[in-house]
Amino acid sequence: MRLVASSVSLVTACDDAGEWHGMAVTSAGSLSMSPPSMMVAVNRTASIHPVIMRSGRFTINLMDESHAALLEPFARSDMRDRRFEVDDWVEAGSSGPVLKGALCSHVCSVSETHDFGTHTVFFGTVDDVILPQDIARSPAPILWLNGRRVSVATPQTI
Template sequence: MFDPALAGDFRIAMRRIASSVTLVTSRDSHGNPHGMAASAVIPVSMDPPSMLVAANRSSGLHPVVQSTGHFCINLLGESHLDLLPPFSQSSRRSERFASDEWREGTSSLLYLTGAPAAIFCELDHHVDYGTHTLFIGRVTGVRLFDQDVDPLLWFNGASAGVSREAAIA
């Protein structure tokens, strides 16, 4: 039974978990790129290397991943803050891949060249739960970039950053 008060409190509690911001990309069967901003992304296993992405079933990316079975997780740095609005708002969908920083990688998936890392996955398993599908992908490739990038985080409903120096101290 849906409890609006519990749902509201839960949403506030989840916003207080700092998490990395990623752009998850894929291509549909016609080769058109699709993507979404996601913070519900976690590693699952090192053997086999695998990642989990939680995608709302109403998102434009959801049917693409479900039908093609491929996706790429682009970790973001603070310099990528300007990419969040296009990848978070469907009204700005046409701006998502306008940057010249996008390149084609494994399985023709687009990756962001300036991202700290891009992780290419082949869909291995999926579980529907509530409003979302948990896509578990087996890692098929990784591109590592500049390690001196401060990560872009999501906290309390907004972007946040943490400097590497502050994290080490």
């Protein structure tokens, strides 16, 4: 599966004390248009796992190349305290932080969970979709391929 290019998202949530939590994932995606829903697989040892379980909410922020510097802190647990240092975040109420300028942010309420192997798959009903102000700009999603970040040239219609 290392040879399957996947988009990178930052999954974020807010705990009972109002603290923000997040992690980088390639295991998030759309699930259904009716009802609008998303899914994300989270390792049960990840620090955000119990936060999503308790709060019943998560946000999937699809990363843009302009946010590449955020990837390392969100991918490494030893850099957890640096994840929200930069001013790239806005508060989304009980859903926690939303990444400014993300290609798209899906604010979700957990509707179902399913444990499989080491992970829990969270199925979320989309409560809100946040798009960048400059929706006409060319998207430059961050992709993960063969264990590293790769850039995408301006997409062309085929």
